[in-house]
Amino acid sequence: MFRMIYQGILFFIYRMLSILICIICCIHSGKSQTCTDGFTYDRRARQCIDIDECRTLPDPCRGDMQCVNQNGGYLCIPRGLYSQSYARNSPRSYPEPSYPEESYPDRSLGYSEPFIPNVPPVGAGPGPGPGPSYPIVSRSTPCILGYTLGADGTCIDVDECEAESHQCNPTQVCINTAGGYTCSCTEGYWLVGGQCQDVDECRYGYCQQLCANVPGSYSCSCSPGFLLNADSRTCQDVDECETNPCSHGCLNTYGSFMCTCDEGFECVLLDFVYLDECSFSDFLCQHTCVNTPGSFSCICPPGYYVYEDGRSCEDLNECESGNNTCTTAQVCFNFQGGYTCLDPLRCNPPYIELSDNQCMCSAENPACREQPFTILYRHMDLSSGRSVPADIFQMQATTRYPGAFYIFQIKSGNEGREFYMRQTSNISATLVLARPIKGPKTIVLDLEMVTVNNVINFRGSSIIRLTVFVSEHPF
Secondary structure (H helix, E strand, O other), rough: HHHHHHHHHHEEEEHHHHHHHHHHHHHHHHHHOOOOOOOOOOOOOOEEEEEHHHHHHHHOOOOEEEEEOOOEEEEEEEEOOOOOOOOOOOHHHHHOOOOOOOHHHOOOOOOOOOOOOOOOOOOOOOOOOOOOOOOOOOOOOOOOOEEEEEEOOOOOOOOOHHOOHHHHHHHHEEEOOEEEEEEEOOOOEEEOOOHHHHHHHHHHOOOEEEEEEOOOOEEEOOOEEEEEEEOOOOOOEHHHHHHHHOOOOEEEOOOEEEEOOOOOOOOOOOOOOOOOOHHHHOOOOOOOEEOOOEEEEOOOOOEEEEEEHHHHEEEOHHHHHHHOOOOOOOOEEEEEEEEEEEEOOOOOOEEEEOOOOOOEEEOOOOOOOOOOOOEEEEEEEEEEEOOOEEEEEEEEEOOOOOOOEEEEEEEEEEOOEEEEEOOOOOOOEEEOOOOOOOEEEEEEEEEEEEEEOOOOOOEEEEEEEEEEEEEEEOO
């Protein structure tokens, strides 16, 4: 009898310990349940549910950005591009999900089968179910600014110029770009105070001899004894002797001619002296004409040599010929009529050297926050006699980002307004020489390319530091 009672007590203790261990394991399992980032464990529903960061975080998005909750995360999107409605296009009312107490049976003895709470399903189409807990992208404006929804469902560029939705004034020309547009002037005009004004090309040596300015253009002509070349700017000598203007002999000169007498005849008005060909015209030589008995010769200034035609002057490249004084640590740079020695690149703090001609300001450095990301160093030569306007340098973006557009401008060095930037596409621009520059002088221009991306609220810039060596015009 005592043995039976003892066995019963042991069986009861064993049964109670089994139930207690099962309850402890179940409770520990609930407490140790983990979810991935962006989710939290719901003990009542016994599943991972999404965290609405837009409601729980104090300031998830900065600036003019709208927080949009996603499953397991959130997005920051520019305001105005998305609707903030929490319902579908067609009005429907959905019941809020509920979790009645009676739907949770007593599980004090453990869980013998999986349990799914009575949660109404979330549907994207017709039928019961609550609406989503995040804003829905508006069907009418799914594209970023400057784009519109096409018939095939893709975003296509809006041509503001064709739609006449641009803000260019009547004197300017609208140029469409990807996601935007630019205002420019037509050829023969430049932008002054927001207005396009005529360029007086005759003031800047467009023509070799005679010039007549007209609105937006110009017209070249030649002096008597010359013909206008096919380039409509330069003149060539007319050989009047081909038309036999003299009764005896004819001697053609630059821009004119002279008649001579055959043997046995006497030229009454002509003394038989050596002709000074250099006095006949200023166009015999490009630089200096030297008269010689029965002929003439041309000479060039230092840094130039006489070309094969005997009249023109060509630059002598001291860097190629080795006739320079640059050290091994320096780089020889040739320009018209001379050369210069470039010292090795030194980047000023907070910039660090990225290559032999480029400095970078690291985004991790707080001192670089308001500075251009990179500075690229370039050099070029320019002659004082360069005709204007002239395209002399081009820059463009080497990397394109979705939703980004680019602004090109001269940041510094253009105090005399000799240059301006003309945007040639949505990713490139050309530096234009607008006024002649008298040398010798050195000009340093900072050409800035600003990258703007309104989708991610980004704005940054890069600089090309262009050093222009203007040579003296010796001709």
